[in-house]
Amino acid sequence: MDFLDELNGFFRRIQLDVEGRRREDRALNSFSVLSAPKPSKNILVVDKVYFYAKNNAIEHHTVRYELVHRQPETAVFRRGQPFTFIIRFADGKSFSPGKDILRLHFNLGPNPSIIKHTQGILNVQGDEEEFTKESDQWDIRVVGKTADTITMQVQIPVDAPIGIWKLEVYTGEAGDAAERLRLYNCPNDIYVLFNPWCEDDTVYMEGEQDGRSKASNLLDEYVLADVGKIWMGAYGSARGREWVFGQYDDATLPVCMYLLEACKIPHFERANPVVVSRALTKMVNQADGDNGILHGRWDGKYEDGTAPSAWTGSVKIIEDYLMTNMPVKYGQCWVFAGVLTTVCRALGLPARPVSNLVSAHDTNGTFTIDRFFDEKGNAMDIDPFNPGGETDSIWNFHVWVEAWMARPDLPKGYGGWQAIDATPQERSAGFYQCGPASVEAVRKGQVGLVHDVAFVLASVNADCISWRADKNSEIGFVQASCDRYKIGKQILTKKPFVFDTVGQSDTEDITNTYKSSEGSNEERISLLTAVGSSVRAKRFFRYPERSGEDVVFDLIELERIAIGESFSVVVTLQNRSKQARTIHATLSATTNFYNGVKAHLVRHASATYILQPMAREELRLPVSSKDYISKLVEYGIMKLHASATVKETNQTWFEEDDFQVIMPTVDIKVDGAKKVGQPLEVTFTFVNGLKMKLTQCKMVFEGPGLTRSDFREYPDLAPGETLTISTKLIPKFAGEHSLIACFDSKEFTEITGSVKVVISK
Template identity: 30%
Template structure:
């Protein structure tokens, strides 16, 4: 039934001589504008707590008599209810309870408009509303309908209040964001459609609350606690992963992704949320950190809690609460999988904005909430909300999970060189972890540096000089797929004796969140260095050495170990970097803003800039809300320098921001060679 108007149903009292409620007009258009909820639902009236809304009652039989008949509203949340006597007044009572009033003079022969206000600390939920028409002798009761209450970041008394309109537009209303990925040496970005205006998304977010373990075990307690954004963020965080509950996403980080979707192929939250609901809450396969975080960001924005997706480059995963990350290398520079700790090239979580009445005032503001299932918090896989200020101030006992978050951004890395099971070298790097922390800038597609908000500047640095031997490794430029990798290695002899050294360099492919795979390139040679001399050694890895093993935006670990032949002293340095993919071109006829319900043509092309002819070339285009399914173009042979093109038609049925994705692969390699995401803005005709 259209939520603009609903027929009222009489549920008690049937005296035909009295006034009866015929119709309820929820004044949806006006209420949505007033409450900043336009487009969130076509099924429900969506409101923000603590702000008045209005509805108009239309009667039949005879007009309502305000002198002899009282109006009492009754609001229900589950089995909890509160009666709201309707009063004639021009002012709102200063109360923490529901209130309802009629402006004097707004009563007409067959209708009356009532203004209703919820408490600012109302629970986020779907409510039902009844109306009782009461006289001294009778009570006639009618079902009025239902409405959704969300947090209200526009209202100063709400704990999620955010003072600036530009922030509210970016962190609540915008359905588009960017996820930064890759490495801090070569940051890449991909657009994400949060999709809060897509059909069914708001309802999915409310359903998520209703199938949480907290709600299923004690409905009344959960309904009451939903007023608190700290509580809401922990419930939602745990429900985004499926590890403890009927959660949304199943995480997977290695192997094949048969039976699901490769995490790299997701470009928006709406498709994931709708799949979860339509499968009767079976987990959607598969997610990784940026997918978990982006879905969490969608849910929190829908619930009215300002949120943003944040990337930490070189994020530490500290498994034993030591606030150090241990890494192991062979004596020839190969990184070994010997540690339970890990250093992720990037990790993505969410910051949510709220006051923290459970803590001191200095911890209000941005809070880290991380739904990627890594470690348990109070027995479940969730993390946060952790005040960003507590991380910076090193208040590691502040709830929730501050010590773990601190290690993610500020742990020391201890690197061990191991030979035949014995440690033969040890270095400490105090600057690598959390080297860059960033989010999408307000109103721009550029990154905003958040690092100073998390970290105080450290007094230096690399503890890798023992008896005067130093080494540093630098990658030249930002390597692109199909180009050679250039590096320079500076070796410094601070001692007063000349030395004979052996240089070992090792290159490995790795996933962003795990240890490298086997080496694809190695070299070693003898180096002679004079006393107090600094040498710079140059090396190049041809593209042909890595083209068959690297996927799109693949990451490489290169390490150098320098060994003194006489003293057996060893020093190490390493660098991890991503190789940029060859570009796919996407051009939309008429530009990147398209009209709703109108067909538009898209030209997609890929030029083979690799060093060889590619066989079995496939160019794939897809986009949730723009295309049905995948569209593929195939070519048996794509010669070096040759261009491959395809044309597709797109059309959007709902407004907002969508994302087109194109991928290029070929049968010569199991890897996707290139992937691109392209933002499309949908505008009303």
């Protein structure tokens, strides 16, 4: 059997497991002993192994995993700490030290090896009262015996590879050769995860916060929290979009393990979070044709799948992927980040989504975002310096994930948060994968440190340069302008322990972890340190910005408008010379996809002006709601463009500004006893104030502990009409829950709402 057959077999097994649980018809008793010849009366016969999955899960911080509560019991443990289990023997026999052989083999993968740390062999003597081995070794102690059982604790090595381990139990009589031992194959899966609570684990989070343990508190947010936010939108109007991570769903862990198999990481390397996190960035997307989880798409054409803005969380994506064994359509950066966060947290790797507002995509490694104009000032749609012609781009926002880990492969001081990105933008080492890039290395410009530090640094701190064709220049172009402040305006994530369903009080600005203050000596030194490591980048930074230009232009920025409002494109011009200037100016407004690609032209105007000496004027292009409302695309992003040339001096100026049209929200009301097992009456309300008919309407809602992802369809919604959908939900467990809703239609998406619900026992 080749690797592909084994992989497909593994996938089919977990698929059948989940299908069976969904139908609730899986047999409860799956502890049958493998058929074997009847053993000698003197050899112990293992009847059953009890892992006490629920009891151990409390100590291992895994009690919320649904697999723990299913039948047959599935153990979910964290490495670096012990678990308790019982072996019961048949025929009322008991284990006799010195007389009986009892040997345990914990195995990972098809070819387990002690040398490769994918096998642990423990010989039970019966008198082991304490652990005696180091934390990086398998160890065992006996904590109790009865007439037909033995209770033991096993220490999982702190550097054990994560994955699905299996237990083999060998029994025999003292002096028996290995081939005469009786084998019991325990049918239960043992999931072993990273352990950020363990000080010796490379994913441990340390420190103190407000007099409390920072590790335990922050892990409540970055490992245990199954609902969070992802910041989306243009700078000045970005807001946190609610997202259900759902790492405890019974499909999530099996799919995580499949991803590790599919990317062919050797089992022994799965102990290393650097290797694992990098592999996950490759497998959450399918751009390499390796059957990853998500198809990416950014052109608004989602008829054969689900629009990215219509997802409310990761669980439905993961379950669709599992049930079809095909990549799910469709994802965008924030969806890739949401799923990647889910996978990391499920495996015990602390993780959080991070949003970079005004994010650069540097295609040629120059740490610049370059715009090119011909000698007449007309914008060029290619990069003449890039052999492939690909152009740099600026995304309104881009979302990746930070994962927490030590970096023993790097110099001291570069551990902690690491940027990992599953969005397929550029290949790294031949594949669409990115990271882990040390955030501290990004801040210091240490682009020589693996992995992909240079790409992340350009995303947050590239210079934006405008080039104008000039035959007298040795490279054919001169630098017309340089904006050092445009990229990486804000880098945002969710503030720990806060979840604001109404406002944005849960926003945490972490820009200073990626770069020093814009324009400071430290920021420039960091960027120039990176530039100094690249021959190509040094050539771009060699050419100085032109100076002495005497007309000052300024595009007045907008942050946001409510849908239906009008606005204007406004440019101010100031002539600082004592001569009149002839200026040709162009103003336009477009709707854009958030990755910077133009969707529709809304309005455009150009004209030539005579600007008198020392004069100041204002150019204005009005835009009404009728001009743009039918041309909006997902997330309501619009872009203002302004360019000008000065005839007398050949001065060229170009500027653009992004802003967001703000959509209405979904209102959610919850009534009822708000107790476990008792129905809640939930009402979702959306008022169509968009002055146009909405078609193919759908309300999607989701809330861990309340409901899996569900939806209700509604054909059309007339202008001014109110859509009201009511449903009943049964809470499964006590505590604070989040219920998230998303209204989707053919004409508009990204209309959301959320509410907190506190459930008592």
